[in-house]
Amino acid sequence: MGNAESAVVQNRLVRFRPEERPDIESVFDRLHSAGAAGSSLGAGKSPAGETLMIDMLKATMGKMAPESMIKRVFEGMCSVDPGVKLPPCGGVSREQLIIFLADTLRGTAEERAPLVMAMAQGTKGTTTPDQIRGFLEDLIAAVVQTITHRGRLRGWVPDRMGDGAQGVRLLAEQLSSELKPSGQNTYDVACLEEWLLRVSGVAEFLELLVGEGLQVGLTSHPSPTLLPQCRDAPWSELHCLLDIPLLMFLTPQLPTGYRAPWRLLFSTHVHGESFTRLVGNCKSRGPTVLLVKDTKGHIFGGFASHSWEVKPQFQGDSRCFLFSVSPSMCVFTYTGYNQHYMYLNQGQQTMPNGLGMGGQHGYFGLWLDSDFGRGHSRARPRCTTYGSPQLSGDEDFTLDTVEVWGVGLPPQEQDQDENKKSVLDLDPEVKAILEMTGKTLHSQGLREPEEDEG
Missing domain, CATH: 1.10.238.10 (EF-hand)
Incomplete structure (x- = not known):
């Protein structure tokens, strides 16, 4: 040639x-x-x-x-x-x-x-x-x-x-x-x-x-999978805030293992404007991506690394982050200043009721009030937890749309997946010792191949 x-x-x-x-x-x-x-x-x-x-x-x-x-x-x-x-x-x-x-x-x-x-x-x-x-x-x-x-x-x-x-x-x-x-x-x-x-x-x-x-098929190195799998979204009712480029941007920011599948847990278009419904749909459902659009057209949100739980204390860990989508795309990660990653409370008289990420009570990087329809992003000059600026058009904003997507396997499927693993998966040292002593791992070749989720 x-x-x-x-x-x-x-x-x-x-x-x-x-x-x-x-x-x-x-x-x-x-x-x-x-x-x-x-x-x-x-x-x-x-x-x-x-x-x-x-x-x-x-x-x-x-x-x-x-x-x-x-x-x-x-x-x-x-x-x-x-x-x-x-x-x-x-x-x-x-x-x-x-x-x-x-x-x-x-x-x-x-x-x-x-x-x-x-x-x-x-x-x-x-x-x-x-x-x-x-x-x-x-x-x-x-x-x-x-x-x-x-x-x-x-x-x-x-x-x-x-x-x-x-x-x-x-x-x-x-x-x-x-x-x-x-x-x-x-x-x-x-x-x-x-x-x-x-x-x-x-x-x-x-x-x-x-x-x-150019239709180049390389079996050892297939084309990158840029989108996570989406499960069971009610598309006939939904018009979501996500678009394909935004998914291409957000997916790599998530911790490995939490990138697929994505499941719609809550949308104001589908479930109405109800904080109680939001809490009921999202608590104990695993890690989530929250998306908010205000009436000024700003789109922003956050990744919660843990299931949302109703309690008067902050929760989550340093894998949480806030992000802006519009008017600009940017991710804001943990600064190390405090551990106010995520907060969810409802029906309390002595503590704030609502959903928040970063900052402190009354001055969250992102806050949705339990009186649904209002929120704030009081982060001047920067949110202490994530280093994010004001994400919304106005410091105190009015909601247009809220969506929450579960990311990764739901907790019950995660538990089932963990239960399927053998002792060799849970303890790599045992596996290494068996191999060194010449023992054959008979179960290793009998497993079904794991499905690639993205």
Whole structure:
């Protein structure tokens, strides 16, 4: 296939398993055939038979990415130096495509950074904040489109969810805010490399778009699962605050093991404006994500690491956090100042009645009064527990919508799952000792494979 000339290509191919390499090497021919079949020239009659043209990419990726992102992918491919002489007719060579696939699917931050620079349409070795945001908006929109087209929604229904276009913009702004400029408000390749090392989301989005968009099937390294599973939401009644980009942002922030499945416990759209109903639906139901929208359009919330329980003391632990969604996406984690993680009380005369997270009585980072419909975010200058600013439009706000989602297995299923585990799971030292003494673990091969929840 002409690859023997390029040591660069051979070095990239060794990143894939032997059984995967034929698939990687065949992508060029497959894209070329799909593009030629859709043109009037017919297969094998392209005047640029040694190169891949942008129309050939559009023929394969057109349903999974906007044209602007396909153009960015093409420019990323064209920017690759394959270590061999390129054909004079332009386009993307076979060697360039293989290197691009290896670097986006299995590459390091150092290898991906120049590709991001090219896809962001940077010039003279730098790119601007506007260019990065434009690239991210196109990338995130393409990922959402790919997930939807490929049927990878995992129980979510975009038509019954929040404004996805706004979510794309907000997530792009959040990711770009993590970049540290090299000077004069521009970013060089070193900035992009450091950013890609710290912020895993961009690399995962590229992996999914390239893997799914170009139909590269790698059994040892499937495309990232960006959405948690959603269970049994009443979609015919619900129009939820969550959107797909927000789920892509929030899910990685949750502790491992609490990321899936998501279950709707309470929504004002479904259950009405009742604090008693909220408490009844949410207590003793495991960790939760709370979402609040006020009448000024601000959307914010918090993650509660423990089941909500009605009592006059603070509860939870340092895994709890607050977050903002709109007008900006941001997570605010534990500061270490105090242990006022989460609070829930009802029907008491001597203690505040309501639901709160962070701060202190009367000055919570997020507070919903038991007299449903009112709340506050009195966090000037910052919430002591989480370091969050005022999250709501007004310090004392009026509720528009409240949602609570259970995350992870419900407590009863968690207990059943724990009961299924053998002593070998509960005590790794016992397992290690048995293996060292040559004992065969007969039960190990008889178990059913665990279902991947996300």
